[in-house]
Structure formats: C-alpha cells, structure tokens
Amino acid sequence: MIDKLKETVAKVLNDVDLVIGYENGFDAIHATPYFITSADQIDKLIWNPLCVHNLTTYLPTLKMKKVGIIVKGCDSRTIVQFIQEGLILRDNLVIIGLPCTGVISVNKILTETNREHIEEVSFDDKGNINVKTGKGPKTLAVADFSPDKCGTCQYPTPLVYDHLVGDPIKSDKAPENVYADIKEFESKTLEERMKYWEQEFDHCIRCYACRNACPMCICSDNCIAESRDPHWMTQKMTFTEKFMFHMIHALHLAGRCVECGECERACPMGIPVNKLKRKINQDMKELYGYEPGVNLDEKPPMFMFNVDELKIKEHKI
C-alpha cells in the first residue's frame, strides 16, 4: 500500500508545487503533516492509523498554488465543502484518496498506557496496534481506540479524488446511528443539559485550539472572538465568555461543519466541542435535507433559502 502511495505521490509531484502527506512525528505515537516539494522527500512519507490529521485545513491558504493532497474519506468531505463555498479551486488540486478503515485516537491510547512514554508502535494485519512503553508491550485493537467519528463513519472512501490508492471500501456502520449520541443527550431534561454544558465549558481555557484546528474556520485573523471592532467578547475568563466563544464557533459552522472532529482532537481540556455542531447538522438534515461536504453540486443551507419553506412551521406564542 505504502509503495503504491509513494509511486502515486512521485507521479503527482511532477505537476504540482507541493504534496501534503504524513510523516513520523516527535515520538512513536504521533504522526505529523509532511510537505513534500522534492522527490527525495518521498521516502519519509507514511500511511497508517496514526495519520489522524485533516490535512485539507491548509488548502484555503494555498488557494493559488497547485497542491497535491492525501485525504481519507472524512477529510474529502472538507474538500467538497470548500468547493461548494468557493474557498479553493478544484483545478489547482490533485487529490490522492486513501480508503480508510479507521484511525486511532492518540489521547485514548495515552490514557490506556497511563501516559507512559511510547517507544515503539507497530500495526498488524488483524487491525491491532502494538504499543511498547517502558512497562512492556501492549496489543490493542484499533477499532476500540479510534475517535468517536470512526464508530459511525459513513464515508470510508473519499468522495472526490483524482487517484485512489487501494480498493474502495463500503461503510458497514448503520446510518441511523450517526446522531444516536445527540438523540440520547436530547432525552435529558433542560436542567441536566444546562448543568452538562456548565461543567464542560468551565474547563475551557480559551486557547482557541479548536478554532485553529478547524478547517472550516476560515476568518483567520478576522475572527470576531478576538476582534476589538466589533467587540464581541472581552478577555475575562468568565463562564459567559467561554460559552459565547463556543457559540460563535458553533453558529459560524452552522450547516458547514463536516464533522472531521479536529476541534475535539485539538482540545487540551477534552471538551466535546463537536457536539454542538453535530446537533446543528442533525437539524440541517431534518430541515433542509442537507449534509455538509457530500455533494459537489449542493449549496450550504445558510447560503440560500426557499420562498416556501416546507419544513419550517410558524411558531405560536
């Protein structure tokens, strides 16, 4: 697989300025984004369940360059969404798709190994990850230690690609379970829900890692969470401000979030940041039959309207 990928990258590199892929990170359990500009760099390219990042997040800033990019199924949704919103040019992009059977959650692995330093990581063909720490080796199933999004993944094969490395995979996860956790949360009482968010948002340290990791957060330096004019937020560390920040993030992603889970992966405090966006997505599907990042010809629901909205009923007091 990796040989075929390297071959493809070498071929693509002839026509583009750079190819974005993955290489080994600062320790055995972390991979890191890898920017390939010359053929001698290709050797260091890797592909395994450690490749968790959504590399497409770099694309809007590279809009005018010719870029080759390696994407998993979930990452490809971001590209579709970018194209829908006109944030990137399809002609400047060469997409190398990789069917994905699920990645790992570094955080879950580290929790399992008590945050010991991990010396060696290897994968076998049965879907296991072998982790070696100072306390000895451990064999874990990748499926048990993958991010929550992999458990309900509907698109293991990229939705858009120019080159597909490997055979397409069909999802074996039931589509009705995608929002099962949201439905479960909605069965709680209002007070319980408020209590839940009070606790979760209280942990927020306003580092904005979720926003920085988010591929759809494209305001960059003009984010209203930091702007003084308009002055939406102060720098106080109060619950109100934290809540407000998360609302800004969620509402600016309404009908745009492709649920790649980068916000949650980046959060150092383990806040379920993606939950709000997934709730909105669930409503978008119900109200407008729209799922972000799936169909190139669609338009995000907040960018358009119907004169007669069939699903919106007038409210009574």
Next chain:
Amino acid sequence: MPEVAPKELRVVGFLCNWCSYGGADTAGVSRFKQPTDLRIIRVPCSGRVDPLFVVKALLNGADGVLVSGCHPRDCHYSDGNFYARRRLEMLKRLLPFLGIDERRFYYTWVSASEGARWQQTVTEFTSRIHELGPLHIKKEAAP
C-alpha cells in the same frame, strides 16, 4: 392605594426598521396598552439579526428575546427575512440543546399596519417570559 407594578423582566426585541418597528409605532400612536418589559433594538432588516445577537443577549442578562421582521415576501430588501427565517429556526432548535428553554426566544412577522397584532405579540410574549421567570445562567467561572 397605588397599584403595585409586577417586577419587570428584561425582554430584548430586535425589530426590522420597515415593518415591525413601524408596527410598534402604530401600536404606540393608537395608544394600545403594552407591557413595558420590552427593550427595542431597531435593525435595518431581520436579515441583519445574527443568531449570535440572540445568544449574546440571553447570556448577558436578557430573560427573553423577540425578533420580528416583515412578513415573508414583503421584505424591504426582497429576501432578507427569508435568510433570517432559516437562521432563526436553526437557533430555536439549538437553544434547548444548550439547556435554555426555547420559549424564551420567539421570532415572528409583523407589518407596519398591524398595531394590534404587535400589541398582542408583545403582551403574550412578555406574559410567557413572566411565567418562565428570570433566566439563570451561571455567571462566573469556578475558582
């Protein structure tokens, strides 16, 4: 004996300049009696109302938020309220997920000639907020 006024709550209203603000004016000119809990903010169009306006109001002390614009198809800018309808409906569904009663937020359409309808809207919405009581959202972070 002077009549004791019931304690006031804070209701914020975002009204579009062309219809609902005119409607509120009509109600005033017609000397309709209205509750005084509502604080009106005039916006150029209901399409100007960012759902974050509503969230920010609720988080910073409002007990209820009312948004009102021109009737669909009657927008002064032809399609502002169509966009507003999509956004506000999304917000109305999101609020209960956050633990805020969705009845604290109401959006509707009132035209400049509908003074009576405006009076009815304000009266009913304010009495609903009084039924629900003040909104309690935690103010400070835990030490």
